[in-house]
Amino acid sequence: MQKFIYKLYKFMYGRYGIDELYKAGLVLCIILSIINIFINTRILTLIELLLIVIIIYRTLSKNITKRRHENNIYLKQKRKIKNKIILIKRKWQDRNTHIYKKCPKCKKVLRLPLKKGKHTCKCPICNNKFEVKCRRGEKIEVEVIKRKK
Template identity: 35%
Template sequence: MNWLRNFMMGRYGGDQLSLALIVLSLLLSSIANMFRQPVLSVIACIPLGVCIYRMLSRNISKRSMENYKFMMLLSPVYSWLRRLPLRIHDLKYYRYFKCPGCKAQLRVPRGKGKIIVTCPKCKTEFMKKS
């Protein structure tokens, strides 16, 4: 294992973007196998090749910036997924609205009829049925 350690010395290694590329490659190759598409299985090798290139790259700052941009792109998805269990739990008791003024997410109790919702952030008032 010492040869591997020496080989990887100064190289970038794996990160979230590499993992996403591997998952994309596996997904594409399994779809290719499902529908018997040889062209798609060749296309599935491209993300894997990019992943290997990134992992073995010595330009660490450039790879870090790529991963940072990827994570910034995915951050809304991550935060939505993190809030999803709470929203599912609250579905019975609360309704969620988006403030028309500042796009903040507001939670109001369910079953109160037509109510005037006041945004605590920007004080915009709007009428909604809860």
């Protein structure tokens, strides 16, 4: 048994191995397999096989830099989607008390209190001042009145 483990260790030495993209690919493969139980199409089977080949290729690859780069791209996209979901959740939770608006200059999303009338806001990131109009506590208009560099 120890001989087998040693051989496996020797085989995997210098190879990329498992990462987050591997796990995501595996989960996707399992989901596709479950869907394929019900609809049973060759296209889905082919996609599954292709996915398995890609997963195995990535795990056994010796080009670690490229595999790490692919994983980083995946993690970046995952983070973006996760942040969007969090923002949607927060917008829904604060819908009666706050409004979320993008800064016209740096495009950072700001959480502003929902007050009727005109208000001047200052972006904490870029110090840009802009005016916010709030009518009937629902509709918000954003106008830039001053820009700083």
